[in-house]
Amino acid sequence: MASKPMRILVGCKRVIDYAVKIRVKPDGSGVVTDGVKHSLNPFDEIAMEEAIRMKEKKIANQIVAVSCGPDKCQETLRTALAMGADEAIHVKLSDAEYETLQPLAVAKILSEVAKQQKADLVIVGKQAIDDDSNQTGQMIAALLDWPQATFASEVTVVEDKLRVTREIDGGLETITVATPAVISADLRLNEPRYATLPNIMKAKKKPMATTTPSDYNVDISPRLKVLAVSDPPTREAGSKVADVDELITKLKDAGSL
Incomplete structure (x- = not known):
């Protein structure tokens, strides 16, 4: 990599745990979240793991985890810190604001955080x-006017650029991007590590700043309205x-409907 190690910004969203059976609210306004287990979004966990591996290879020297949402998002950020992030930023929202938070607003916030943090890479x-x-990764790249490498399944360093293998409909595509850049992590990029007990304890002492969308002059008003969830x-x-013969007859009948 060129001259100095990178500063990496990693988005960390708090979501309902993947193992939980989703229940729709009786009024159809959304899904039940109260009393439901939440965790770090699995794809963001993969993004964090990749940043940590870059730091271990001396490609990066600082990892900043960012999450937008209510106070409970701090638990998610502590998970990221226990994995290996160096510091965290909690962009605080009320529960009501978080329910209507949409990708464009998140992308605007993360792009402003990237500028303030002088990030070399957003994952x-x-x-x-x-x-x-x-949508968020692509929107961040557009707002920052940085090159993007989405659906990454492998990231390597070649001279002063990143070589990224992407998963596309037809198979795999390999591209190179110069930094600063935005990468979005796909499932096969890596297998995230478990946080060890000593690192979980250390995470409690790592710095976590609290900000609000207004600190970045970002309007988080929703552009879309959810009419119903079912x-x-x-x-x-x-x-x-x-x-x-009977199977063929049934298929023909179904095709004529």
Whole structure:
């Protein structure tokens, strides 16, 4: 890598844990979050692991974890600090603000944080498992006018650039990007480590700053309105056929509907 090690900014979203069965609120306004286990978004966990590996290889020397949301997001940031981040920034929002927070507002906040922190690289998960938007990384790159390497499954350093293998519909694509840049992590990029007890204890002493969207002059008003949330339709029961001829007949009938 060129001259000095990088300063990396990693987005860390608090989401309902992947193992929890999602329940829709009776009024259809959203999903039940009260009393439900939350954790660090798995794709953001992969992003954090990649940043840590870069630091271990001396490619980076500082990792800053950032999360936008209510006070409970500090638990998520402590997880990131226990994994290996050096410091954290909690962009505090009320519960009501967080419920309507959308990717564009998050991208604006993270891009401003990247400027203030003089970050050389921003790594985020390719998407969050709650809304599956897959927009934030691309928007950050556009706002900062930085090159982007999305859906990364491998990141290596070649001279003064990053060589990134991307997962695309047709297979794999390899590109090189100069820093500063934005990378979004895909599932196969790495396998995140578990935080050890000593590191969990150390995380409690690592610095965590608290800010608000207004500190970055970002308007977080939602651009989109959720009209209703509902469970997917129940899958209809299958049926048995006696032979291939009956199967073909049923397929023909279904195709003519």
